[in-house]
Amino acid sequence: MNQAVQEKPAAKRKPKETGVPDNKKYLHPLMAKNYGNWKYHDRPRPGVLHHVAHSGDHIWTVRAGTQRQMDVGTIRLLCDIADKYAEGHVRFTIRSNIEYMVSKEEKVAPLIAELEKHGFPVGGTGNSISMIAHTQGWLHCDIPGTDASGVVKALMDDLIVEFKREEMPNRVHLSTSCCEINCGGQADLAIIVQHTKPPVINHDLVANVCERPTVVARCPVAAIRPAMVNGKPSLEIDETKCMCCGACYPPCPPMQINDPEYSKLAIWVGGKNSNARGKPTFMKMVASGLPNNPPRWPEVSVVVKRILSVYKDDARPWERMADWIDRIGWPRFFEKTELPFTKYLIDDWRGSRSTFNASTHIRF
Amino acid sequence: MAKKMHDTPNLDQLEDGPWPSFVTGLKELAKDKDYVVDLLGQLETSYRTKKGYWKGGTVGVFGYGGGIIPRFTELKDEAGKPVYEDCTEFHTLRVMPPAGMHYDTDTLRQFCDIWEKHGSGLIAFHGQSGDIMFQGATTDNVQKAFDEINEMGFDLGGAGPAVRTSMSCVGAARCEQSCYDEAKAQRSVLNTFLDDIHRPSLPYKFKFKFSGCPNDCMNSVQRADMAVIGTWRDNIRTDEAMAKQWFAKHGMDELVNDVVARCPTKTFQLKQIKNVKTGPSISSVAISDTHAIEIDNHDCVRCMHCINVMTGALAPGKDKGASVLVGGKSTLKIGGLMGTVIIPFMKLETDEDVQKLVDLGQRTIDFFAENALEHERTGEMIERIGLINFLEGVEVEVDPNMVSTPRTNPYVRTDGWDEEVAKINAQKIKKQQAA
Known part of the structure; x- marks a missing residue:
């Protein structure tokens, strides 16, 4: 991979192959002292965790939302806040929230005030809507159907009230993904690109750019085969088989799957990683065909907010999205959310039979 | 001062609104x-x-084959000249964070100084695999930035067909539900595979993730080829003062509807104190002068719900460790897969315990490297060859905890049945003798 390197290897610095750094030196001193010895926690208010150790020590954590993609000015500002109002230590959650730890309760309120003064919303704890797990999008990805940071910014502007409260039935995790690979992962509600037309092939480039057997092997439905087109070795697609997943595009960029009009957005609900109550669940597609409409994706926002608001009104305490739908059933989910149940939502991929209703369990 | 800004009417609209x-x-x-x-x-x-408008390519640092995500612009005019010529390369450095993503501000400020000097000044905390993503550098500056970051004690993460950067939850550092030292496990396992992280040569990516309890805050069950999820074998611990305090605040309706009714195996019962059972598998705690909670821990699946709701009053047991699940992944190619239990429980207390996890990781990666097809994840490989072949390959004995149900069809050749029964009986006797 390092062609440049091999010219003058003697001049190059050898990497120190140190791997994952030891986290001990980065821990807040109270966390290092009480490592593995915590007794319980409570939440004095949204955005604040209060942990109590068996030793009797207390630590308060203030959680705030960030934009994840941060400029150095923002990071330095967050550091200034840590040095002045907290105790010089921070950590990040899996959803890109920042956490400040302090050893005294009286430090909490000024810290919150300072964070909010600079526009960092405090929240994301307990039964709130937390920050959206997201991917790279147009900013950095090589195969994106849409943007990521922009979608998240637009949606969080709309959901910030629920980020700052703990008024949902249970925690709500959201994710977005800019292609069907779904790097954003399973979530209570996910927004994922859904292509609706087969890739458009630039036959002039395929032979030079793509390893054709690799591309053929990559197709989940065996719809791609080698072909001579205009006298050049290329690939062709059986469009009756192709389900437009875009798996061929990463290994073969001349098979352009992204389309400004035909790459749509789909909404999925009911994914859950936790083992709490039921086993972990995969999310299910409940809407598609929404336009990819930057810079604020208003059509997506409308549907997301409607689903979340119905869930908030209708679910019982501690029901995650999946638990709620288990209780009310899918027909009522579509009825209450006013989403059309189309034939495309009936699975025809492998294992689909297990998703059919093999019983007379029907709600009226 | 930089040159004049381009008009950005679309992006400008993303400066409105309250979110950063x-x-x-x-x-x-x-x-x-x-x-x-x-x-x-x-x-x-x-x-x-x-x-x-970004395409991949080949950029790296000396000594490593991965860890840099190269990006070259494809936005060119008719003459093939980049439209935005001051930003034709926008490579990302993936850097492995400390377990639990803890930092002191000096470290973050040093990152900022390095990246302001050599890169765009844009850093993402963190990518979906857990990397600190230093986003945006030219080919010339990648090595310089890496050298300085590496001197700070940080190392590149994985990219391509490699062992990838890992994540662990806040865990033992601040969470009462932590069932093992997640940071130690993560570091011990990952740092065994540095060669496989830095020099991609596996069939496809391989991810480890470490969650301290079954709440699985690292989403390991659906993202990790090997998920290490904390659990415990003995009884749920109780604290009577906190249980009574919880009940006084929340009352009977919440206890019944939110806790008793939501226990997945209905092992969590509310009883009059005089009727509470005792026994080696029973946890019980009074919540008032008349009533108590009773949990038969043999029927508890360690789902965490009651502990989440009544934290402090209830807590995981003391005989802690982890379950290991293998084969979780996202959509490509056959659809999303959850991990499958291959180790129902293992202790992770001593260095020897952790070494057993490292060894299991090593056997799994060795088997994966030899048996997976190109671009096939561990879960897909298991689907193709069958769980039994995988288990035999990594030297793990079958266990009924690995399935939701035994098989529901007769399409299997069982002429080795008697030998298998004899083997199981022999192992039983061996275990009894050892005890």
Whole structure:
């Protein structure tokens, strides 16, 4: 991979192959002292965790939302806040929230005030809507159907009230993904690109750019085969088989799957990683065909907010999205959310039979 | 001062609204860097045309084969000249964070100084695999930035067909539900596979993730080829003072509807104190002068719900460790897969315990390297060859905890049945003798 390197290897610095750094030196001193010895926690208010150790020590954590993609000015500002109002230590959650730890309760309120003064919303704890797990999008990805940071910014502007409260039935995790690979992962509600037309092939480039057997092997439905087109070795697609997943595009960029009009957005609900109550669940597609409409994706926002608001009104305490739908059933989910149940939502991929209703369990 | 900004009417709209704006951040950087002025130009074009303009390539640092995500612009005019010529390369360095993503501000400030000097000044905390993503550097600057970051004690993460960067939850550092030392496990396992992280040569990516309890805050069950999820074998611990305090605050309706009714195996019962059972598998605690909670721990699946709701009053047991699940992944190619239990329980207390996990990881990666097809994840390989072949390959005995149900069809050749029964009986006798 390092062609440049091999010219003058003697001049190059050898990497120190140190791997994952030891986290001990980065821990807040109270966390290092009480490592593995915590007794319980409570939440004095949204955005604040209060942990109590068996030793009797207390630590308060203030959680705030960030934009994840941060400029150095923002990071330095967050550091200034840590040095002045907290105790010089921070950590990040899996959803890109920042956490400040302090050893005294009286430090909490000024810290919150300072964070909010600079526009960092405090929240994301307990039964709130937390920050959206997201991917790279147009900013950095090589195969994106849409943007990521922009979608998240637009949606969080709309959901910030629920980020700052703990008024949902249970925690709500959201994710977005800019292609069907779904790097954003399973979530209570996910927004994922859904292509609706087969890739458009630039036959002039395929032979030079793509390893054709690799591309053929990559197709989940065996719809791609080698072909001579205009006298050049290329690939062709059986469009009756192709389900437009875009798996061929990463290994073969001349098979352009992204389309400004035909790459749509789909909404999925009911994914859950936790083992709490039921086993972990995969999310299910409940809407598609929404336009990819930057810079604020208003059509997506409308549907997301409607689903979340119905869930908030209708679910019982501690029901995650999946638990709620288990209780009310899918027909009522579509009825209450006013989403059309189309034939495309009936699975025809492998294992689909297990998703059919093999019983007379029907709600009226 | 950098050159004049391009018009960005689309991106400008992402500066409105209360959530922190990455566009505002980029514009701050663009005040000093032509590089970011042109980055905004290309991004605005994407917002207008709804197309991405980055393509991959080959960029690395000396000594490593991975860890850099190369990006070259494809947004060119008719003559093949880049439209935004001050930002034609926008490579990312993936850097492995400390377990639990803890930092002191000195470290973060050093990152900022390095990245302001050599890169765009844009850093993402963190990517979906857990990397600190230093986003945006030219080919010339990648090595310089890496050298300085590496001197700080940080190392590149994985990319391509490699062992990938890992994540663990806050865990033992601040969480009462932690069932093992997640950071130690993560570091011990990952740092065994540095060669497989830095020099991609596996069939496809391989991810480890470490969650301290079955709440699985690291989403390991659906993201990790090997998920290490904390659990315990003995009884749920109780604290009577806190249980009574919880009940006084929340009352009977919440106890019944939110806790008793939500226990997945209905092993959590509310009883009059005089009727509470005792026994080696029973946890019980009074919640009032008349009533108590009773849990038969043999029937508890360690789902965490009651402990989550009544934290402090209830807690995981003391005989802690982890379950190991293998084969979780996202969509490509056969659809999303959850991990499958291959080790129902293992202790992770001593160095020897942790070494057993490292060894299991090693056997799994060795088997994966030899048996998976190109671009096939561990879960897909298991689906193709069958769980039994995988278990035999990594030298793990079958266990009924690995399945939701035994098989529901007769399509299997069972002429080795008697030998298998004899083997199981022999092992039983061996275990009894050892005890």
